[in-house]
Amino acid sequence: MADPLHQFVIEPIVPFEIGGMDLSFTNSSLWMMIGVVVSTGFISMAMGKKSLVPGRMQAFVEIFYEMVAGMVRSNIGPEGRRYFPFIFTLFVIVMMGNLLGLIPYSFTYTSHIIVTAALALMVFGMVLLLAIAKHGIHFLAHFAPPGVPWFVYPLLVPIEIVSYMARPITHGLRLFANMMAGHIMLKVFAGFSVAMAGAGALGFVAGIIPMLVNSGLIAFELLIALLQAYVFAILACIYLKDTVDMDH
Amino acid sequence: MxxxxxxxxxxxxxxxxxxxxxxxxxxxxxxxxxxxxxxxxxxxxxxxxxxxxxxxxxxAAHHGGGHGHEGSSAGLPQLDASTFPSQLFWLCVAFAILYFIFSKKSLPEISGVLENRQNHIQSDLETAEKLKSDAEAAHDTYEKGLQSARDEAAKTLNDVQEKIKAKAEKQADTFRQKTEKEILALEEKLFAAKENALDDMNTIAAEIASEAAKKIVGINPDIEQAKTVVKALNGNTKAKAA
Known part of the structure; x- marks a missing residue:
């Protein structure tokens, strides 16, 4: 348990294979499903009464909805309505992963690069396909922004291409690195406390210090969890905006 | 322990x-x-x-950190490729369920509630606006009625005042004419009485004079003559006084 990386180990709960592929229901899958149940359950419970004057939970859900809707509207524009459910789902699934991961003994599925990379690549693929479907070959103009002297293009176009290709990498890596680093840090400080407590009376008292640090870190991680979900969703919005209206 | x-x-x-x-x-x-x-x-x-x-x-150096699955080079469970298919599969399942529920149920529900509230507020505002304009119209009518009543009252008052004034003037006129006439008649009467009195005084004076003359001088003057003399004397004093 004390290995700070042990918390990231995937443990199969219901092992099974389909077509030679290991699709076991694991602790990661379990927490994904818990995330699905908690988020949909919370929303349906909060919106159960559909009251005109909302209660606390309904107000919370409505404010959250308005926030995501506002984010989509201000970043993509009125055309963003079509992508709103997608962005909302993205936001919720990342936020659930980050938040549920802070519960002791839980599993943080967003701390696995394959998950964050898959989400980032989904956004990237969607943006790319939309761009091609919408603008055809003209979408390549994205790599040659107007308004620069012709001799800059040989330098600018490769840079634009590289930065475009780097999007899904940074997009996915940012979330993964944030979650992994945070959880390792929490575990290491917790380990300090336990080690000190085991080292006698003086150590037991001194062990409170890393515990206090850890309390602060938990608060910080809570902020990071929400912030990274927000950042993930807003970046998806910004990437989508590029395709929705290419002004050149 | x-x-x-x-x-x-x-x-x-x-x-x-x-x-x-x-x-x-x-x-x-x-x-x-x-x-x-x-x-x-x-x-x-x-x-x-x-x-x-x-x-x-x-x-740890011997084990390489691998705990659950084998085959990770850096010891990071995240790089254990054997878990990738399962994670991807369940991520897709979770995402699909969430997307389906959100796009088909939750989000339309929330937006419906928000829209409903917006409509309600809008209609409430419109009703309030209508009521306000109604109240304003009523107030206007009231003001107008009040104004016309005030005008009418002022007019009536004016009329009555004028009528009273005219009547009073008329009555004052008749009264003045009547009194003037009366005064005139009285003055005439008075003048006549005065004349009479003066005449009487002359007669008395003449009688006294003749009587006095009879007693003092012993003559018996004609009374008519005495009267003429008194009159003449009176005329003299009158001329002097003038």
Missing amino acids: KRFNTLCIGIAAWSVASIQTAFAETEAHDAVHAVEHAVEDMAVHAEEAVEAAAHAVAE
Whole structure:
């Protein structure tokens, strides 16, 4: 348990294979499903009464909805309505992963690069396909922004291409690195406390210090969890905006 | 307690060991030494801890950090490719369920509630606006009625005042004419009475004069003659007074 990386180990709960592929229901899958149940359950419970004057939970859900809707509207524009459910789902699934991961003994599925990379690549693929479907070959103009002297293009176009290709990498890596680093840090400080407590009376008292640090870190991680979900969703919005209206 | 202590030290050693495997060598070594020193200062079982740590480091170096699945080179469970299909599969399932529920149920529900509220507020505002304009119209009518009533009252008052004035003037006129006439008649009467009185006075004066003349001088003057004399004298005094 004390290995700070042990918390990231995937443990199969219901092992099974389909077509030679290991699709076991694991602790990661379990927490994904818990995330699905908690988020949909919370929303349906909060919106159960559909009251005109909302209660606390309904107000919370409505404010959250308005926030995501506002984010989509201000970043993509009125055309963003079509992508709103997608962005909302993205936001919720990342936020659930980050938040549920802070519960002791839980599993943080967003701390696995394959998950964050898959989400980032989904956004990237969607943006790319939309761009091609919408603008055809003209979408390549994205790599040659107007308004620069012709001799800059040989330098600018490769840079634009590289930065475009780097999007899904940074997009996915940012979330993964944030979650992994945070959880390792929490575990290491917790380990300090336990080690000190085991080292006698003086150590037991001194062990409170890393515990206090850890309390602060938990608060910080809570902020990071929400912030990274927000950042993930807003970046998806910004990437989508590029395709929705290419002004050149 | 002893076993718990050893367990805890073991746990600490594990964390130290994994820091070493996870991070770059020199930095990790520094961290290990720092932790070792801290433990040494505060613990009675310092040597045990160091030993355990050293043992764990050695063990971790052998194991490579792999716990659940095999085949990860850096010891990071995240890089264990054998778990990828399962994670991707379940991520897709979770995403699909969430997307389906959100786009078909939750989001339309929320937007419906928000729209409903917006409409309600809008209609309430419109009703309020209508009521306000109604009230204003009523107020206007009231003001207008009040104004016209005031005008009418003023007009009536004016009329009545004028009527009264005219009547009063007329009555005053008739009264004045009547009194003037009466005064005139009285003056005439008075003048006549005065004339009469004067005449009488002359007669009396003439009679007195003739009587006096009879007694003093012994003549019996004609009364008519005396009257003429008195009149003449009177005329003289009158002329003098004038």
